Amino acid sequence: MRFENKVVYQIYPKSFQDSNGDGWGDINGIRSRIDYLAGLGVDYLWLTPFFPSPQRDNGYDVADYRAVDPRFGTMADLEALIAEAEARGIGLMFDMVFNHTSTAHEWFQKALQGDAKYMDYYIFRDGTPDEPPTNWQSKFGGPAWEYVPALGKWYLHLFDVTQADLNWENPAVREELKDILRFWKAKGVKGFRFDVVNLISKGEFIDDKEGDGRRFYTDGPHVHEYLKELVHDSGIEGMVTVGEMSSTTIANCIRYTNPHEHELSMTFSFHHLKVDYKDGDKWSLMAPDIHALKEIFASWQEGMARGGGWNAVFWCNHDQPRVVSRFGATGRYWKASAKMLAAAIHLMRGTPYIYQGEEIGMTNADFMDIADYRDVESINYHDILRASGQSEDETMKIIGARSRDNGRTPMQWTAGESAGFTTGTPWLGVNRNHAVINVEAEREDDDSILAFYRRLIALRKEYRIIAEGSIRFLERENDEILAYERELEGEHLLVLCNFRAAEIAMPALHAAGEKLIGNYPGMAAHLRPYEVIALRWVE
Numbered sequence: 291m292r293f294e295n296k297v298v299y300q301i302y303p304k305s306f307q308d309s310n311g312d313g314w315g316d317i318n319g320i321r322s323r324i325d326y327l328a329g330l331g332v333d334y335l336w337l338t339p340f341f342p343s344p345q346r347d348n349g350y351d352v353a354d355y356r357a358v359d360p361r362f363g364t365m366a367d368l369e370a371l372i373a374e375a376e377a378r379g380i381g382l383m384f385d386m387v388f389n390h391t392s393t394a395h396e397w398f399q400k401a402l403q404g405d406a407k408y409m410d411y412y413i414f415r416d417g418t419p420d421e422p423p424t425n426w427q428s429k430f431g432g433p434a435w436e437y438v439p440a441l442g443k444w445y446l447h448l449f450d451v452t453q454a455d456l457n458w459e460n461p462a463v464r465e466e467l468k469d470i471l472r473f474w475k476a477k478g479v480k481g482f483r484f485d486v487v488n489l490i491s492k493g494e495f496i497d498d499k500e501g502d503g504r505r506f507y508t509d510g511p512h513v514h515e516y517l518k519e520l521v522h523d524s525g526i527e528g529m530v531t532v533g534e535m536s537s538t539t540i541a542n543c544i545r546y547t548n549p550h551e552h553e554l555s556m557t558f559s560f561h562h563l564k565v566d567y568k569d570g571d572k573w574s575l576m577a578p579d580i581h582a583l584k585e586i587f588a589s590w591q592e593g594m595a596r597g598g599g600w601n602a603v604f605w606c607n608h609d610q611p612r613v614v615s616r617f618g619a620t621g622r623y624w625k626a627s628a629k630m631l632a633a634a635i636h637l638m639r640g641t642p643y644i645y646q647g648e649e650i651g652m653t654n655a656d657f658m659d660i661a662d663y664r665d666v667e668s669i670n671y672h673d674i675l676r677a678s679g680q681s682e683d684e685t686m687k688i689i690g691a692r693s694r695d696n697g698r699t700p701m702q703w704t705a706g707e708s709a710g711f712t713t714g715t716p717w718l719g720v721n722r723n724h725a726v727i728n729v730e731a732e733r734e735d736d737d738s739i740l741a742f743y744r745r746l747i748a749l750r751k752e753y754r755i756i757a758e759g760s761i762r763f764l765e766r767e768n769d770e771i772l773a774y775e776r777e778l779e780g781e782h783l784l785v786l787c788n789f790r791a792a793e794i795a796m797p798a799l800h801a802a803g804e805k806l807i808g809n810y811p812g813m814a815a816h817l818r819p820y821e822v823i824a825l826r827w828v829e
Contacts, residue, residue, distance in 0.1 A: 293530055293555055293600075293641050295757035297747050298383065299332040300645045302608045303340050303362055304348065305700045308712035315700070315711070317363035321371050326729070328378040330649065330740075331747035334530060335375060336383040336483050338608055340368075344394050346452045347666055348608070348698070350485060351392035355470045372478045381480025383530060388467050389486045390453040397466075398454050404441065411463050412454050413446040414438075415495065424495055426503025429536075431670045434503060448489060448507065450666055458490045458516055471524035481530035484554070488513055488535045488542065509535075509542045517546065517553040527552060532602050532641075534558045540590060544597030556602040556641050562586045563610060573671055573688055578617055580789045581769045588763035591639055591774070595761060601640035605631060606648045611696040615654035618820065623791055624651060627820040629742045629809035634772055634787045636746040637807075637824055639761040646701050649743040650732050654696040655721055660689065664718050668693040702728040742809065749806065755781045755826070770794045771817065780829040788817040803827030 307319030317340065327335065339349035340362040349359075358365050372382050391398055400408035415423040415435075422435040423444055428451075435444040436451050446455040456463050471482065491510030498506060521527050531554045533546055543557045565582045568574035594601050605613035614620060618627025628651035636642045657663060660672045668689050675685040690696075695718060702724040703710030709724035721727075732738035750756045759776035770790050776783040783806065788794055793816045803825040805813065810821050817823070 293333075295751050295754075296333040296530070296641055297331065297636075297750060298334040298336055298530075298532075298602075298641060298643045299327060299330065300336045300338070300607060300643055302338050302646060302698060304717060305698050305711070306646055307701060307703070308714065308716075311712060311714040312361075313712050313714040313716045314361050316361070317358070317367040317371050321367070321374055324371075324374050324378060324380075327375075328380060329744075330644075331744055331751075332380065332644065334381045334383050334481055336385065336481075336532075336643070338385050339387060344392055344452065346392070347450050348664075350387050351390075351394075351450065351453050352387050353392045353394040354396070355386075356473050369477065376478065376480075381530070382478070383481035383483055383532075384474055384479050385483045385485060386467075386471070387485040388456065389489050390447065390449060390455045393452045393454050401445075402438065402440070407462075409441075410460050411457055411466075413457050413492065414441070414443040415446075416442065417444050424503060424506075425497045426506070430667050431674050446492075448486075455492075456490070458512070459492075464516065464519065468520060468524040471520070471526055475524070475526060475529070481532075481555075482526060484531065484533045486536050487517070487533040488538050488546075491516055504537055508537050509539065513542075514545055514551070514553065518551070521553060529555075531555045532558060536560070540593040540597070540599075543590075543601075544594060544599035547594070547599040547601075548597060550598070556600045558602045558604065558607075558643075559590060561590070563605075566616065572692055573675060575688055575691055580772075583617075583789075584763070584766065584769075584772050587638070587772070588766065588774075591761050592763065595639055601638075602643055603635045603638050603640035604643040604645070605635060606645035606697055607643070608645070608697050609694050610645075611691060611693070612652055612654045613648065614651055615696070616691075617789065619791055620653050623820045624653075625737075625739060626809050626818075627791075628739045630787050630789075630820045630822040632739070632743060632746060633785070633807055633809070633822040633824065636750065637756055637776070637783065637785045638774070639759065639776070642746075642750070644743065645697060649740050650702065650729055651727055651739040652699075652702060653721065653723060653727070654690065655693070655699045655719070656690060657693075657695070657719065658686070660686065662719055663689065663693055663695050665693055665695045665698070668695060704728050704730045745807065753783075753806075753826070754778055755783050759783065764799060765797050768797065771797060773797060773799065782827050782829070784823075784825045786817060786821075786823045786825075788819065788821045791819045793818055 304315045306315045308315050309318035341352045342354040342359045343349045397408050397411045419437050426434040428434045430450050437444050488509050491513040493506040493510050533554045535557045546554050546557050566578040568576040614628045699721045700711035700716050705725045709720045732740040755776050755778040759778035762775050764773040772787040806826045807824040
């Protein structure tokens with residue numbers, strides 16, 4: 291099963307809907323919105339972690355993989371959500387953070403007590419307090435190693451200091467993780483998303499003379515065999531699975547997703563979301579390089595197709611800024627650009643993912659003070675940027691554009707107080723523009739962004755060419771337009787996307803055919819600002 295005509299909706303439970311007024315989204319909040327999700331037409335709900343956690347990294351620091359954090363509800367609530375979603379033809383996908391655990395996890399706590407069995411669950415290395423085992427850097431800033439005086443050893447944490455990397459070379463660790471998957475499969479869960487799963491197999495523990503260490507642990511030496519073993523032994527083959535891939539390659543993602551490899555259904559890759567990183571640095575701003583964006587899409591889409599791989603296609607998630615603020619517009623062309631960006635992804639080859647709020651055009655948070663942020667990465671980098679000589683204004687501009695909290699502000703349901711998310715004080719501030727951008731305002735509007743997303747989802751199910759067709763990118767040297775053609779058994783679909791806030795010349799491509807989708811009425815001699823057109827014809 292390749293899930294070609296399916297669409298996944300990502301929920302960040304903490305920010306989706308609060309049911310009890312504590313300002314924190316919960317499982318019963320999701321249950322209260324299940325008919326909204328069914329009406330949208332999505333097939334799977336990916337829930338980011340709701341497991342017990344100190345919340346140092348908003349739940350990606352898991353302390354218990356088989357329980358529900360009481361702040362989100364109970365196991366009975368979760369079982370009811372699984373059943374209610376299934377009754378509407380929607381499957382639940384759970385987020386498995388298997389590269390690391392929270393240091394609050396029972397396994398790590400036993401390791402700290404010197405229990406040899408559990409010390410081997412993690413990556414400990416001998417050393418002195420002033421000399422880490424390698425010069426690798428954490429992805430959240432600072433060294434990737436932390437010294438434990440009581441043990442006289444360092445442990446590896448590629449992310450926050452409270453997220454200790456698991457030792458996948460230990461067969462006992464792999465057995466523990468398989469058993470966790472079996473547990474949730476038995477509960478009726480229909481799929482899994484694996485967090486930074488291409489980092490699970492580490493290579494040599496040596497200093498990196500050229501970078502931050504990632505080349506020694508990315509797509510590591512045993513990652514493919516570990517995934518094959520995990521999928522086979524846990525009995526999840528045939529279920530929808532997606533791997534989040536950090537700094538990966540097309541060749542590896544073909545292996546991860548080609549059905550003959552028996553690893554994953556699809557992969558997330560992030561290269562297209564780095565085209566506004568100046569000199570490759572997330573914390574250095576520049577205008578998006580649309581030519582680079584096009585080339586990345588073309589190479590990944592066409593390359594994965596040639597190798598029999600499958601992409602998860604997306605713009606937004608809980609770790610990314612809002613796409614309409616990033617590659618579109620938030621003023622006059624807010625609606626047009628949000629629709630164009632949606633169509634650009636949903637008409638490609640791959641399984642589309644919608645992140646909560648994307649379907650109504652939610653924007654970046656535009657917080658003015660670092661005290662308004664909750665994201666550990668943003669808070670760390672505020673201090674790093676200030677220490678590097680950036681002014682407070684410059685620093686806040688960068689944080690405002692890059693913070694992961696941009697995707698974590700509460701879902702905007704209504705124009706009312708707290709956007710209908712909670713009757714209490716939300717854990718993270720609500721975007722001020724919720725008075726205009728909200729579900730209630732768009733639900734009955736046939737020209738709304740929400741209606742456009744419903745149309746895109748329906749088209750994928752109606753037309754096999756969208757779900758299964760080949761893909762070929764056109765106008766490769768034209769920096770103003772993203773253009774590609776899909777083909778299936780004599781049927782063609784031409785997609786033209788204007789990424790500019792200006793009118794541009796219509797390319798000399800196939801101009802006849804049925805206009806399957808567009809964000810402006812009629813057809814014009816030029817592509818209007820942020821216009822998208824999809825033309826379908828049969829030979």
